[in-house]
Amino acid sequence: MALAERIVFQPFVRQGAVLRAGTPILCPNVDDARRRIEKIRSGILHVAGAVVVRMQVDEEIGDYGEPEYLERIGDVPGHEDDD
Known part of the structure; x- marks a missing residue:
């Protein structure tokens, strides 16, 4: 099993009164995500x-922790x- 750490910045946007997920961004590290x-x-x-x-x-294998x-x-x- 080849585990890898993934850091994702997930923005949310309003479309009218509805809150929707924007495009997730895979970040190279935690500092990059925190800069966002x-x-x-x-x-x-x-x-x-x-x-x-x-x-x-x-x-x-499609396994996510x-x-x-x-x-x-x-x-x-x-x-x-x-x-």
Whole structure:
């Protein structure tokens, strides 16, 4: 089994009143993903919200480990009441 760590920046956008997942971005490391979060905080990147997720994957057999949520900002499905 060839496990690899994947760091994903998942933005969310509003389409009218509906919150939808944008295009996920595979990041080379956690720092790169956190820089994207900082762009939202500073107003450079305009999205409704985003999460940064780290997980172990074995793409050869399609096995994905439990996601570890490293960062969250703004409106994210299932977390709207946390802010």
